[in-house]
Amino acid sequence: MNKVILEIRAGTGGDEAAIFAGDLVRMYQRYAESQGWKFTALDTNQTTLSGYKTFIARIAGEGVYEELKQESGVHRVQRIPKTEKSGRIHTSTASVAIMPAVEPQAVQVNSGDLEVSFFRSSGPGGQNVNKVETAVRILHKPTGIVVASQSSRSQQQNREQAIEILRSKLYEAQMQRQGQEMTELRRSQIGSSERAEKIRTYNFPQDRITDHRIGKKWHNVERILAGELEPIIKTFKKIEAGT
Known part of the structure; x- marks a missing residue:
């Protein structure tokens, strides 16, 4: 699949x-x-400290789903926060979901199943950015799924992007109901963001990343968080290929 919806949510901490969720967004x-993929923000809830409570984006490019599917789950960070004055190491989490972006016909x-509402888009700290209600929130009444988009100044474009997010979530649920295991249902995929459900730990004091599903470790945490994900992705590809 050449298009995915990326959803990152701040968890415990x-x-x-x-802030860690923001680090994952940038990574x-x-x-x-x-x-060479196209990265488009669809909905964001930014904090005042360069972090995100939630961040949803579309990533489009050849083979993007195969490259990123193993990123779904709860990511954990252990480090001394910038806001920590006593030098104590804190443990925090953020959840990542990688969902196929599906075509309208799928x-x-x-x-008639949608309840659409409009609101003003907000910036860091929750202050209103626009005086016009261009942001869109959609409730899918049959399932209770709620999605939103506020990245565009166009109400119509935000509506289309919210529908795109909704389709991906409905597709996940549809695959689950049919018993297919192409991807897990979103809730199974990201867990509840509790520390115990972690799939990967970013340990800054020891400069080490550990993926708990496969027991592999990598060093250079800062470099990987700067976007150099190749070592992790290549490891998963080798395991999948049985080499």
């Missing part, structure tokens, strides 16, 4: 979790740029 964005969305 307060402000530091939001995937830089990796996407290095691969998932039927009936307008």
Whole structure:
């Protein structure tokens, strides 16, 4: 699949979790740029400390799903936060979901099933950025799924982007109901962002990243968070290929 929806949510850890979520956003964005993929923000909830409570984007490019599918799950960071004055190491989490972006004909969305509302887009700290209500929130009444988009100044474009996010989430649910295992249902995929459900730990004091699913370790945490994901992705490809 050549198009995915990336969803990152801050988990356990307060402000530091939001900062870590922001680090993951930048890591995937830089990796996407290095691969020549198109990275488009669809919905963001930014904090005042360069972090994100939530961040949703579309990534388009050849083989993007195969490259990133193993990134889904709870990511954990251990480090001394910039906001920590006593020098203590904190543990925080953020969840990542990689969902296939599906074409309109693949998932039927009936307008009668949607409850659409509009609001003003907000910036860091929650202050309103626009005086016009261009941001869009959509409730899918049959499933209770809620999606939003506020990245564009165009209400119509935000609506289209919110529908795109909704389609991906409905597609995930549809695959689950049919018993297919192409991807896990989003809730299974990202867990509840509790520390115990981690798939990967970024340990800054020891300059080490550990993927707990396969027991592999890599060093140079800063470099990998700067977008150099190749060592991790290549390892998973080798395991999948049985080499």
